[in-house]
Amino acid sequence: MTRQTIMQVALRQFAKKGFEATTLSTIGTECAMKKQSIYSHFTSKDALFLEIYDEALKNEIAYIDMWISRHGANHLNTLLPTFVEEYLSRHLSDDDMTFFYRFAFYAPEQFKTRIEAGTEQFISYLEERFIALFKERMEQLTSTSSPEACALHYLTLFDGLIVGCLYDSPKRFNQRKSAALDLFIHAFVKENLLID
Template sequence: MNKVRSQSKQRIIDVAFEHFVLSGYEGASLSTIAETVGIRKASIYTHFKSKDALFSELLQDSLEIECEHISKCFHIFSDGKLPGETYFYEVKPRYESAITYQFLTRMAYVPPSHLIEQVTSVYELYIAKIIQLYQEDFCKIMPNSEDLEMYTDAYLGILDSLSVELLYDGRMYERRLQAMLHLYRQSIQKIMECD
């Protein structure tokens, strides 16, 4: 993603990400964002017509950045990893290091009530990208499997569980990841043996 923006607009976006992640939509204040940036609140309106417009730009940025990131996490079959397994190991480090992933995840699970439809449609694009990448990988190792849809749903269920764990305190994250990976590996290896 290479959007050309003024430094002041990019600074507003960077600060707004932090405020929306920490305080949610309702708690994020344009006045506080402006104060953190070191500008007057009115200056935000030079770049964004409203709080919703700012939120929408953050949502679109997070979608583009995170889709670019996940594209790098698939199609990796080293060390005997199964389809999508590399991405499982990326989820927690990405959540801890990328404000865009924190934003996308938090807003998907707790969207502003008046923007539910918008958030849902953007998050569905993100999930569609994961599905596409996962299914491409799955079909490389099991091209004739009739279980593609079932494994895709199971894969998304694992990701959903890991995301929920991160939204809380993450204490059970590693244990949950290892347990689900164990079952995932066993299940795929069984159908590979049958093919």
């Protein structure tokens, strides 16, 4: 059993059950190994959790980079709704994302400072990337708002949709998502006269 396998199993259990309900024994059982064997790879449950958290943060940032590099040339009319759609669709299938957001909202007390710092790092990174996108596409903006203000408006909408994705019924979430994105696009983005 490898260190990486233990981390994958623990990630899935932490994401689904939370910190308190996940034990080294349940991780060991799923890995078909004794709890004591996990200690040859990790000094404690806390150490395992923090290593997984750091990896999940790194993976969320890498996803943003990968997504923007793949879609960054699209017109804002296409890019902005597609980002929301694809990013949020991961919540049902991506353990990294589930883990990251679960603990961003409900950090175990002993990790609160570390997770708040990681969440701030992620939010700042998102802001940087979307400010750059809006700056690169100033000619696509209808608003007299700065690229910084457009990015903050969009990311505030995005934050609300993350919460809706986690807590709303699918029907309500889709209605809110459509209404919010339509409002943002109509308020800030010129019509795309060319097809992406």
